[in-house]
Amino acid sequence: MAPDKKEVLLVALGGNALIQKGQEGTVEQQFENLAVPVGQIARLSRRYRIIITHGNGPQVGNLLLQQESCELVPRLPLEILVAQTQGQIGYMIESSLDSQLMELGILAKPLVSLISYVVVDENDPSFANPTKPIGPVYSEEEAARLPYPTLKTPKGFRRVVVSPRPVTIVEKREIRKLIEKDFIVICCGGGGIPVIREGRSFCGVDAVIDKDLASARLAEEVGVDIFLIATDVKGVALHYGTPQEVFLEKLSAAEARRHLEAGHFPAGSMGPKIEAAVQFAEARHRRSIICSIAEIAAAVDGRAGTQFG
Amino acid sequence: MAPDKKEVLLVALGGNALIQKGQEGTVEQQFENLAVPVGQIARLSRRYRIIITHGNGPQVGNLLLQQESCELVPRLPLEILVAQTQGQIGYMIESSLDSQLMELGILAKPLVSLISYVVVDENDPSFANPTKPIGPVYSEEEAARLPYPTLKTPKGFRRVVVSPRPVTIVEKREIRKLIEKDFIVICCGGGGIPVIREGRSFCGVDAVIDKDLASARLAEEVGVDIFLIATDVKGVALHYGTPQEVFLEKLSAAEARRHLEAGHFPAGSMGPKIEAAVQFAEARHRRSIICSIAEIAAAVDGRAGTQFG
Numbered sequence: 001m002a003p004d005k006k007e008v009l010l011v012a013l014g015g016n017a018l019i020q021k022g023q024e025g026t027v028e029q030q031f032e033n034l035a036v037p038v039g040q041i042a043r044l045s046r047r048y049r050i051i052i053t054h055g056n057g058p059q060v061g062n063l064l065l066q067q068e069s070c071e072l073v074p075r076l077p078l079e080i081l082v083a084q085t086q087g088q089i090g091y092m093i094e095s096s097l098d099s100q101l102m103e104l105g106i107l108a109k110p111l112v113s114l115i116s117y118v119v120v121d122e123n124d125p126s127f128a129n130p131t132k133p134i135g136p137v138y139s140e141e142e143a144a145r146l147p148y149p150t151l152k153t154p155k156g157f158r159r160v161v162v163s164p165r166p167v168t169i170v171e172k173r174e175i176r177k178l179i180e181k182d183f184i185v186i187c188c189g190g191g192g193i194p195v196i197r198e199g200r201s202f203c204g205v206d207a208v209i210d211k212d213l214a215s216a217r218l219a220e221e222v223g224v225d226i227f228l229i230a231t232d233v234k235g236v237a238l239h240y241g242t243p244q245e246v247f248l249e250k251l252s253a254a255e256a257r258r259h260l261e262a263g264h265f266p267a268g269s270m271g272p273k274i275e276a277a278v279q280f281a282e283a284r285h286r287r288s289i290i291c292s293i294a295e296i297a298a299a300v301d302g303r304a305g306t307q308f309g
Numbered sequence: 310m311a312p313d314k315k316e317v318l319l320v321a322l323g324g325n326a327l328i329q330k331g332q333e334g335t336v337e338q339q340f341e342n343l344a345v346p347v348g349q350i351a352r353l354s355r356r357y358r359i360i361i362t363h364g365n366g367p368q369v370g371n372l373l374l375q376q377e378s379c380e381l382v383p384r385l386p387l388e389i390l391v392a393q394t395q396g397q398i399g400y401m402i403e404s405s406l407d408s409q410l411m412e413l414g415i416l417a418k419p420l421v422s423l424i425s426y427v428v429v430d431e432n433d434p435s436f437a438n439p440t441k442p443i444g445p446v447y448s449e450e451e452a453a454r455l456p457y458p459t460l461k462t463p464k465g466f467r468r469v470v471v472s473p474r475p476v477t478i479v480e481k482r483e484i485r486k487l488i489e490k491d492f493i494v495i496c497c498g499g500g501g502i503p504v505i506r507e508g509r510s511f512c513g514v515d516a517v518i519d520k521d522l523a524s525a526r527l528a529e530e531v532g533v534d535i536f537l538i539a540t541d542v543k544g545v546a547l548h549y550g551t552p553q554e555v556f557l558e559k560l561s562a563a564e565a566r567r568h569l570e571a572g573h574f575p576a577g578s579m580g581p582k583i584e585a586a587v588q589f590a591e592a593r594h595r596r597s598i599i600c601s602i603a604e605i606a607a608a609v610d611g612r613a614g615t616q617f618g
Contacts, residue, residue, distance in 0.1 A: 026383045027513075062382040063393075070378035072445075073371040074335045080397055084372075087396025088389055090424040091502055098479070099510030110483045113424035115399045115495075136381075170407070174419045177490070183483070186424075193400055201408030204336075 007225035008179055009048035009300065012215040012276075013037055014231040015055040017293050018089065021232070025058055027092075034096045037230060040297040042100035045109060048300075049179050051224065052093060053215040056085035056190030057134070060208070064135040064159075078161060079117075079193050079204035086115055086189035093186050111184045117170045117202065118192030118214055124164035132163035132208060162207035164194065166214040170202070172221040179222060188214050216276035220283045227280040227288040228299060229273050234292045235306035236274060238264055248306050253278045256308060281308045316534035317488055318357035318609065321524040321585075322346055323540040324364040326602050327398065330541070334367055336401075343405045346539060349606040351409035354418060357609075358488050360533065361402060362524040365394035365499030366443070369517070373444040373468075387470060388502050388513035395424055395498035402495050420493045426479045426511065427501030427523055433473035441472035441517060471516035473503065475523040479511070481530040488531060497523050525585035529592045536589040536597040537608060538582050543601045544615035545583060547573055557615050562587045565617060590617045 017037050019025040041050060063081045067073070090113035101109060133153055143150040143157035151160040169175070169188060178185050191209030195202040212229055219227040238246045238259065251259075256278045265271045277288035291298075291305025299305035326346050328334040350359060372390045376382070399422035410418060439458050444467065452459040452466035460469040478484070478497060487494050500518030504511040521538055528536040547555045547568065560568075565587045574580040586597035600607075600614025608614035 024383055027385060027389060065382055066372075066375040066379040069381070070375040072378070073374055074333050076336060076397075080336060080400070083396040083400035084393035085396065087392040087394065087399070087424060088385075090396070091389070091392035091426065094424055095426060095504065095511050095513070102509040110486060112421070112480065112483050115396060115403055115422035115424075117400065117404060171421065174421050174492070177419060181486070181490075195404065200411040202404050204404070 006047065006049050006182075008051065008223065009044060009226045009228065010051040010053065010215060010219045010222075010224045011037070011041055011296060012212055012227075012229045013052060013054040013093075014229070014293065015057045016232040017054065017230065018092070019058045025062070030092060031096060034092060035100075037293045037296055038093065038096040039100050042097060042104055042106065044297060044300060045101070045106065045184060048226070049182055050184045051175065051179065051218070051222065052097075052184070052186045053188040053211065053218065054089050054093060054186070054190070055211045056082065056089060059085040059088060060190060061135040077204060078206045078208060079195070082190045082193050082208060083115065086193070089189050090114075090186050097184065097186075109182065109184060111186075112178065113186040114171060114175070116187045116189065116192045117195045117204075118188070118209055118217075119167045119170060119197055119202070120164035120194050120205065120207065120209065121167055122196045124162075126162050126164045126207075130160045130162045132161050133158035134161055134208065135159050162205070163210060164205075164207055166192065166209050166217040169214070169218045169221055170195070172218065175218070176222050188218050210272045210276075212273045212276035213279075216280045219280050224280075224284070225286050226300065227277065227286070228296065228305075229277060229288070229290045230293045230296050231273065231290065232292065234295065234304065235290050236265075236270065240270070250307050253282045253308060277308045285309075315356060315358050315491075317360065317532065318353060318535045318537065319360040319362065319524060319528045319531075319533040320346070320350055320605060321521055321536075321538045322361065322363040322402075323538070323602065324366045325541040326363065326539065327401070328367045334371070339401060340405060343401060344409070346602050346605055347402065347405045348409050351406060351413055351415065353606060353609060354410070354415060354493060357535070358491055359493045360484065360488065360527070360531065361406075361493070361495045362497040362520065362527065363398050363402060363495070363499070364520045365391065365398060368394040368397060369499060370444040386513060386515045387517060388504070388515065391499045391502050391517060392424065395502070398498050399423075399495050406493065406495075418491065418493060420495075421487065422495035423480060423484070425496045425498065425501045426504045426513075427497070427518055427526075428476045428479060428506055428511070429473035429503050429514065429516065429518065430476055431505045433471075435471050435473045435516075439469045439471045441470050442467035443470055443517065444468050471514070472519060473514075473516055475501065475518050475526045478523070478527045478530055479504070481527065484527070485531050497527050519581045519585075521582045521585035522588075525589045528589050533589075533593070534595055535609065536586065536595070537605065537614075538586060538597070538599045539602045539605050540582065540599065541601065542579075543604065543613065544599050545574075545579065549579070559616050562591045562617060586617045594618075
């Protein structure tokens with residue numbers, strides 16, 4: 001990197017950037033919620049080159065529900081629904097950011113939202129063992145009638161899908177070129193559209209990729225300097241939710257791995273975030289951060305969140 | 310333009326590039342249909358810099374139908390559904406084109422699919438008079454219960470929406486930069502996500518923009534050399550569908566305007582395509598073409614379709 005170039009910051013926005021707990025998730029609510037992270041990112045774009053990725057859990061769940069309520073339209077596989085959420089959320093983030101940049105008088109910065117697909121390994125062990133719950137909650141009787149595997153969760157039965165590990169981001173070369181030209185790039189929404197390589201072509205698969213693991217892969221492949229995961233808690237804690245809770249301001253990759261292996265972090269939530277943060281910090285010898293949506297700017301400056309490295 | 314630079318070709322793909330008449334429109338059918346135009350575009354990318362735009366009629370109709378069948382999920386305004394179809398169709402075109410480029414050994418060409426939004430005028434006369442039919446056909450009783458305006462069409466009652474004229478493509482500057490760097494760019498899907506400018510921000514509106522008019526606007530704003538509209542007929546004909554039918558291989562902008570004003574072309578189908586072709590040819594003094602999906606390459610070489618200019 002030329003010495004005069006700004007560092008590259010990747011911000012992975014959690015689902016709560018758009019829909020917060022207990023909200024119905026109207027479009028108005030989603031735009032209002034987005035103003036908090038996007039305002040901070042707009043200001044950070046003066047000092048950093050920016051990549052934004054995002055989750056899609058509630059949105060893809062809604063599309064599934066709608067699809068299942070309607071017999072008149074051919075069902076679409078999950079990878080197409082992920083693509084639809086990239087369009088929806090990509091637009092919402094891009095137009096929010098456009099407005100905030102105009103507000104700040106940052107008028108010359110190019111900004112794009114890209115469709116992204118991500119190669120997974122057809123021999124990934126998760127294909128034999130779908131475990132990721134998505135979409136609505138069913139009763140045992142309803143679940144028995146569904147044409148796909150379900151799993152009993154604390155709330156009830158939910159559809160479970162394959163969640164393979166991301167191997168490579170198809171658009172990495174394009175994203176690298178855009179970042180090089182100081183574009184702000186929104187990409188890899190919902191972990192990316194999962195595809196397998198079949199000879200000389202790509203073929204979509206009925207699966208979803210973890211958004212934080214895909215973001216870490218992208219951060220490595222594009223050569224990011226700071227990898228930040230923004231979520232609904234202020235960072236990593238041991239004994240989370242108990243009287244013994246201890247917040248961790250700093251965490252070495254080795255310690256984090258030890259805590260992960262000791263089962264400190266639940267598989268469905270903080271686990272993959274910490275795994276993603278550690279993977280990036282070890283591969284690039286650079287900083288990763290887990291922080292709350294409200295403290296993105298403070299965490300980049302080292303004043304909030306959990307700092308890995 | 311530097312003399313060593315390739316000309317820029319914009320191909321606007323009609324809805325039949327994905328779903329053909331009488332088809333249910335499964336994902337397999339859509340990918341199979343796409344191979345025809347996309348194979349030709351992949352080969353043309355050796356000689357031209359390429360922009361691809363596309364329609365979304367059946368896809369946005371399906372999303373509307375699904376949304377109306379499901380009470381559990383908050384309804385999304387039309388502009389969000391357009392954004393969803395940009396994700397879906399953008400992914401389908403991009404991955405098909407990626408496969409075809411690999412097949413041809415064209416490995417170094419960057420390729421992106423962009424979310425695009427398009428500014429419309431809040432005083433556009435169409436806001437007072439929604440006329441564009443979209444989505445499913447209803448009985449008179451069903452139509453009376455719907456929360457939005459409907460219109461009696463030959464098939465039955467259909468929802469009608471506002472269809473304002475495109476004023477400017479928000480991402481035009483980004484698209485220009487990408488084309489300059491020889492990226493293939495897929496954008497302006499479904500005519501673009503319609504927004505109005507409110508002070509320093511953009512605000513989505515419940516409307517759809519004509520895909521061919523938006524593509525013509527983009528072609529002017531980006532400085533395209535050839536503007537090609539690919540559809541389900543081989544070009545422009547007078548007395549279409551009658552024994553007097555005359556196919557037109559060439560058409561000057563002035564003649565085309567005369568025929569348009571004489572009411573030769575129906576408002577819902579060939580009319581806006583001819584208007585778009587004429588608008589571009591007059592503004593840029595360059596060639597526009599209307600041709601069939603199967604004859605894109607021949608039409609670029611002047612051996613098929615109707616050539617304007």
